Amino acid sequence: MSAPPAPTALAQDARSSASGLAVLGRGGPPPWLRRAGRIGLAVVAFGTLLYLFIPIVVVVVFSFNEPQGKYNYVWNQFSLDAWTDPFRYEELRDALVFSFQVAAVVTVISAVLGTLMAIAMVKYRFRAKGVIGTILILPLTMPEVVLGFSLLTLFVSVNWARGFVTIVIAQVMFSVSYVATTVRARVRGFDWGLEEAALDLGSPPWRTFLRVTLPLILPGVIAAALLTFALSLDDFIITYLNSGKDTTFPIQVWTTKKSRVPPQINVFSTAILVASIAIALLGVYLTNRRAKKLGA
């Protein structure tokens, strides 16, 4: 048997190319190229951040504008008018209140259902678990228009008047997926031995859930609830298709933009933005404190 010469040749190839790389590494690129690279990286990074933040900055800045005419599109002069009188336009205020009501109800329902689903998906083995897992992420990937329109078709065909209830149903449908996916990550890290320990000590299942399981997965549930609240406030397409005569804040902005775009819209948007950042920071603070306490 004659040994094929290929391996030796290959090995030699590898060795020579490796040494070639080493030479390159030792010398490195010339200094001008390195500096150019650093500058290029800075430009790209800064540009990306600018791209992300300019729209937000514009929203905030224009909340202090006193527009000429009905459209807050062109900078005129600084003013606190919109901030001192945010509820000047009743329909805008009503829409905002309505949006918050919807968001509150959707958040509670989705948080409860989604958490229970997440626990079921992690803790138990059952038939069609994989199929359910796939269906669960479908609303996250399906075009909103499809989801919204199929729901509308359903409501129309059973002759169900569109309004608060149908909006809630529609939003819960996709929110549950977000909650279940977010909470599932937390539940995966849960030590089920703790539940056994609680049962062993005489704690019935429901008490075990309230005293042991829930407190330990709560950070995941709260994160999911905040996400749901934000998504609910923000959602347009699905909500619009299933809202009937009721108007949420995004719908109101959309419908009035033909006749008027007052700076109050920017005021509400800025307020929501500040509140979101505050909640996020509080969340980070609490998570860190808790992690220290649990030694995790």
Next chain:
Amino acid sequence: MRAVIEIDHVTKRFGDFVAVNDATFEIGEGEFFSMLGPSGCGKTTTLRMIAGFEQPTQGAIRLEGVDVSRVPPYKRNVNTVFQQYALFPHMSVWDNVAFGPRSRKVPKVETARRVDELLEVVRLTEFAKRRPAQLSGGQQQRVALARALVNFPKALLLDEPLGALDLKLRQVMQFELKRIQREVGITFIYVTHDQEEALTMSDRIAVMNAGDVEQIGTPTSIYDAPETVFVAGFIGQANLWPGRVVNRDGAHAVVVAAGAELLAECRTFDARPSADVTLMVRPERVMVSLDEPAAELSRMRATVRDLTFQGPLVRLTMATPAEEPVVANVGHDADLPLLRPGDPVWVSWSRDAACVLPPADVPLTAAELIEEG
């Protein structure tokens, strides 16, 4: 002794796998009872059935005479110390211990009294406000113990509780466990794969293998009079040779094994003449000498193969002319010159050192014979 727990013909199957096969035994009040065996032998499954986390496929488990086989864990008056402790990370040590009484709606004053008392028993009073993560492994272990004892269970179940500790701490905790058991007087059911731990701590031991309870008895009886080859090999070390009975006279037998006629006692196995048996001799009973031993001893010629220094004793591995391995643990006071591999010696032992056991299910291999128990 009154039985606290009765395991009555209990079988547990998971699909086709038989985890526990028709186990029957009783555990008495105040007893320190160990279930010992290699992993997968069914000891933890048995413990989980007593705790209520698993239900027997067949048979009954009785707690103080009452069948609890279908009673959920939170309605049984037994408590468990888990292998990984399973302390509640979001609660203080005090709240961890108070979890049991609070679950059972014990009045506040009584709960506080019990928790303080138990924290004193495990000597953790000054750590009451700490979180479990701020404690050492040994301290966490003691919290788990206090938490499980605070309900005054009929029996305390311990699932390899010292498995996560290092050797020094294990020995301290073995002592602690015995002290606490004496102090509270509660039945302890202890699951371990560590035969030394079981021998040191237990009043009685159940040795389990592949779902079967092989033998139940005191540490001494199990060590001196094993009923099966498995028990002999698992508890301590043993020379085990396949052999054949040539003569039987009451408790005494003559067995041909390892190429020689050897004297032995029948303690647990009733071996008829010409029956296939296994002969067991503990290594510490094997005497090694250069001169021919006295004629009333069982004796064989052997060749030294290997010597291992083990601190208080030297382990000698030898081979008979028939190439059967012989292991002897020899103390430093044994009058022996410096032996080297290849040296010829005599091995001998008195009649009461050799025990006749049933034949092994599978042929014994040299590796198994000298394996650490």
